[in-house]
Amino acid sequence: MLIIAHYGEIALKGKNRGFFEKKLSETLSQYFRVTKLSGRFLLETNNPDYQDILRRVYGLTSYSEVTEVDTKNVVAETAKLVQEKDFHSFRISASRSDKDFFLTSPELNQQIGSLVKGKVDLNNADLTCYLEVVNNRCFVYFHKQEGIGGLPLGVSGEGLVLLSGGIDSPVAAHRAMKRGLKVNFIHFHSGSSASVRKAEDVIKHLTLKARLYIVPFNDIQQKILVSVKPDMRVLLYRRFMIGIARKIGNVLITGDNLGQVASQTLKNLDALGWDILRPLLCWDKQEIVDEAKKIGTYNISIRPHQDCCSRFLPEHPATASSVKEVDLELSKLNYTEMIDQALASSNFIDFKL
Numbered sequence: 646m647l648i649i650a651h652y653g654e655i656a657l658k659g660k661n662r663g664f665f666e667k668k669l670s671e672t673l674s675q676y677f678r679v680t681k682l683s684g685r686f687l688l689e690t691n692n693p694d695y696q697d698i699l700r701r702v703y704g705l706t707s708y709s710e711v712t713e714v715d716t717k718n719v720v721a722e723t724a725k726l727v728q729e730k731d732f733h734s735f736r737i738s739a740s741r742s743d744k745d746f747f748l749t750s751p752e753l754n755q756q757i758g759s760l761v762k763g764k765v766d767l768n769n770a771d772l773t774c775y776l777e778v779v780n781n782r783c784f785v786y787f788h789k790q791e792g793i794g795g796l797p798l799g800v801s802g803e804g805l806v807l808l809s810g811g812i813d814s815p816v817a818a819h820r821a822m823k824r825g826l827k828v829n830f831i832h833f834h835s836g837s838s839a840s841v842r843k844a845e846d847v848i849k850h851l852t853l854k855a856r857l858y859i860v861p862f863n864d865i866q867q868k869i870l871v872s873v874k875p876d877m878r879v880l881l882y883r884r885f886m887i888g889i890a891r892k893i894g895n896v897l898i899t900g901d902n903l904g905q906v907a908s909q910t911l912k913n914l915d916a917l918g919w920d921i922l923r924p925l926l927c928w929d930k931q932e933i934v935d936e937a938k939k940i941g942t943y944n945i946s947i948r949p950h951q952d953c954c955s956r957f958l959p960e961h962p963a964t965a966s967s968v969k970e971v972d973l974e975l976s977k978l979n980y981t982e983m984i985d986q987a988l989a990s991s992n993f994i995d996f997k998l
């Protein structure tokens with residue numbers, strides 16, 4: 646099977662272009678035989694489920710299964726491929742990267758079109774035949790599959806996503822990856838295997854390759870429950886999650902969303918630190934839900950699970966906390982030892998499609 650994969654934004658990025666293409670090709674070559682053509686990749690595979698891979702490749706704007714035709718007989722061979730299809734009206738859409746090819750795009754359109762029996766419709770044809778002339782080779786296809794877009798994974802560095810069982814953090818992960826961050830994940834659980842399963846399913850759905858760190862959070866919660874002011878509990882849970890995550894990743898990403906719940910007021914987010922990426926900070930909840938449905942994580946996220954943070958919630962959680970207040974509560978606990986213990990009892994799973 647031959648596939649042509651197009652990339653978009655990369656083509657615009659001047660000096661970075663080579664680097665971006667290299668990252669994209671590194672990802673693709675784990676699954677395909679890759680040939681670099683001018684401004685696109687030619688992929689070869691025998692895997693009938695190749696779309697499962699390509700739909701997760703950040704940076705691709707579209708991909709199409711193609712038939713290569715003989716350059717010298719491009720007009721007749723393309724016309725024959727069109728004629729084999731079922732259609733009422735058709736159009737030929739030729740594009741030429743080789744400016745010295747013996748026919749121009751309009752000439753290709755006209756000459757192929759004149760050999761095909763059927764009605765030409767340039768605006769509303771029910772069959773469009775695409776012909777790409779590139780590197781002195783000719784490729785024909787009839788269907789363009791939209792890609793996920795964005796930047797290739799890894800061009801912006803690496804991050805660690807704090808992945809809960811909720812709707813927001815998978816969307817945050819997707820947004821971070823779309824801007825070229827290669828991410829791993831960390832999930833805190835209070836003994837519920839349902840939430841871990843959800844985290845695994847989100848990762849399998851969104852990524853080709855990632856690591857999930859799984860950290861039991863029961864002990865920490867029990868200690869917080871005993872020693873910390875009730876209205877500060879949720880903030881302390883978060884503070885510990887961030888503290889543990891910092892031991893594993895340099896750049897942290899959360900699904901925090903301003904004002905969504907009591908723990909996500911500006912002051913509370915301030916108390917937890919601004920050196921955390923929060924891609925969804927200023928989105929509307931409905932926008933997050935729509936995006937979750939679009940990327941396919943919504944149905945995983947709404948599966949019931951025991952969320953470790955909604956346990957032992959105080960009636961009136963603090964909404965206007967400060968670093969000082971958080972630190973005061975932290976000083977009642979053996980922070981370093983608790984973090985070390987959590988890390989010691991954690992494990993990880995590597996996923997690769």
Ligand code: ATP
Binds near residue numbers: 808831901906954
């Ligand atoms: P929801 O859609 O339920 O709000 P959420 O993912 O936004 O889900 P919150 O309780 O609002 O969950 O938590 C805010 C952020 O803190 C999450 O987006 C996530 O990044 C992080 N977080 C919360 N709970 C966990 C957890 N159990 N494991 C890992 N990260 C978590």
Ligand code: MG
Binds near residue numbers: 900
């Ligand atoms: Mg939330």
